[in-house]
Amino acid sequence: MKKIKINLTINGKKITLKVNPQERLIDTLRDRLKLTGTKEGCSIGECGACTVILNGKAVASCLVFTAQIDGSKILTVEGLEVGGKLDPLQQAFLDHHAVQCGFCTPGMLMSAKALLLKNPHPTREEIKTALEGNLCRCTGYEQIIEAIESVTKD
């Protein structure tokens, strides 16, 4: 099968890849680029563990074909910490005990980050709506909401 050449900017770095038409973005990130912070929990876009930010929007990377997104900008959890400084959301997740097993955490952070990119001061309901597609089985969500609110309420 012919491979397709595409250009992507991932966490600020430009890369060129040759991919099969059916290669999912999550596989490109995890298997090819070893950006394993993005997690696979259900493979059908229900759990949100694989959420990344694609051109400013939170998407389930298990539902995106890499070949479809030539020229796109992607932000993954690995791109949140810049120059040794944590993103305020990452710091808030630490400060507010919003992390337990940590498997949903990258997806949660990316959904929250995408929300704050377009709405820096969301209401509690808006936070809940933005994170509705991110399942967590450990935390009961309470401390995740507290963490996000600590960043958005100032």
Added chain:
Amino acid sequence: MVYDKVNKPIRRIDGYEKVTGKAKFAADLFFPNLLYGKVLRSKYPHAQIIKINLDKALAYPGVKAIITAKDIPNNKIGVIIQDQQVLAQDEVFFIGDGIAVVAANTLETASKAINLIEVEYKELPGIFDPEEAARKDSFLIHSDRQNNQVIHHRLRKGDTEKGFQDAEIILEREYSTPFVEHAYLEPEVVVAVPYEQNSLVTIYGSIQNPFACRNAVASALKVSLNKVRVIQNHLGGSFGGKDEVISSMSVRAAVLALKTGQPVKLINNREESILESYKRHPYKMKYKIGATREGKLVAMEIKCLADSGAYACQTPFVTWRSVVQATGPYELPHVKTDTYGYFTNNIYTGAMRGYGSPQIIFANESLMDELAQELKMNPLELRLKNIYHNNSITASGQKLDNHTVSLEEVINRAIKESDYINKYQEYNKIQSGDKKKGIGMAISFRGCSLGAEATDAAGAIVAVQRDGSVLISTGLAENGMGLKTVFSQIVAEELGIELNRINYMEVDTSVSPESGSTVASRSTILGGNAVKLAAQQVKDKILAMIAAKYNLRKENLYLKNEGIYEKFNPQKIISYEEMIEVANKEGIFLSAYGWYKAPDIFWDEEAGQGNPYFTYVYGCQVAEVEVDTATGQIEILKITAAHEVGKSINPACLKGQIYGGVIMGLGYGIMEEVETYQGYIRNTNFDEYLIPTIKDKPDLVAIIVENPDPYGPYGAKSIGEPSLELTAAAIANAVAQATGKRIRNLPLNLERVLLGHALSREVNHDV
């Protein structure tokens, strides 16, 4: 007592790697020459395997090896009873049974190859109902057994016949609960690496219990324990779920790795996870209760039937916790309880957070509200008349005299915070419109740790390095709850050092002391004690060394704020770092092994009496709901959870356990059910198996009650499971108040609330 490091909401020590994506979970591990495994599972819930033809699959390009049962030296594993087939030998007993495993260069190749394996089956009739399994004329699921009973536990106190004669009111009710999926966000993964370092095989994986996994792999390979090394680090949730299923996967991967001489990664996708992994036991429960008109309980007779599915797995112990706790925390002169587990051809059942308690609490706490209604009494008042206090005698004959029985305290705190009394009265009035509110409560007592199930001991190593940094290693594993942080806090407290000096090592069965399993809410109370004992030995060595050097009395010295001090003298004698230099120079070994064995307990299986646990925790949860009686929709408005934990080592982690447990309990109450039909499973991914989302989260209030326990480290006990076990019962009672209808079967989903029964649907077996 005021502490420096414990009893403080210190940040998780494993948080940084988790928020940056640096934390490596099992699926994130790659090795040179890595092969990918894929399992071919049964087509039928019960069938004879006539023939397996691997020829076409073996010929498929990229396939390196295929194994079946005959490749496994010892094909039967199990923690309690060794009856679980790693791969089906001649017969498949449930739909998730594996038949063959392919190892290939890519996952895609392995996935294609399993479709080329030809299996000839003879489909057999199955038993899918434990009541049918219990009948004398039913066929034997496992032909080497006398009948289909996995286990029968009994508890006997007084004379229930006489008790019911004395009763002025008698109620008989039946309750049931469903199969439930753990739904950890990380599906199961193991990687087996052959001949790494000096081990025959090393297993990396999402493993809840590394030592149980090692036992299974060594026994299946028929090699000694020191040939198998299991390493666990980050685990994406488990809740009791990543034990036997992971052991079985580890054996399969190990056999393939040894056959090919290459590392083999075995990953379950979500569908495979739900099809293969064991579930929470469904229970059918018959309760009979007798009381006086004044609401004093006199007798209870209980019979619980648990569906064990195809294998025994944890059924013998799960049903034992049920038999001990089935009455709830109420004083009763006469009790007769029987719990049974039966084999069926359903998916097998095992440990899941709560472990035999959420089922019986749903029943006994629903029953208390039903009895209160019959007696025209407030449910709170009925409970308060009967609850355990200090020195109460439990149903098993244990006198609760070695710790503070905190039931009344947790009830009072939860009632006050939730405004239960006023709201209960308000919601009892006629409510206009379709939407009706209700408030309900549930209470429990829970035995900490394993109890008389098994030997209960744990170990820890605290090793001070020559620069003063510290390594901790224990045999108990971080499952996400914060164990690494809590244990590190304990060491920092004892040694008077900052947490950033401590590095908590992954569990490595070749290094870490075998400590039993990370289950039964036992980490803090057992492992915490072991860590504390190890740190205290290190502290003792330090103090002895400094006392000798400065000619001081050792008993007057203490460690604090990175230094060594003498009582009544604010001046530091020597800093921690200077002390380390002294130790280095004098050749003093500042490391120690801590070992903690739980206090003695006993259980007389024949008499059905004993002291099954050495201490207990107590909880009360109150749920407030609004039910749309036109649609059956339940909205949970608020849950108040008061839990007595002895002492909180980390209140923020502890609250996280309560919030998480409550939300999992909420799922159990109103939405979760693995739907089975004739052994097939209908809902195999999160589009159909629904767990609570952030939108389902009601207002949550967590109340921590502290009454230090004489046996706990700093008085600490347990929280993981207590937080989950009450929620469904509290919701059921709130829904009953709101609707005036009692639902005795979980979950309280739309159709049960609206129609009073569940709607069944066809099973489309498509994975």
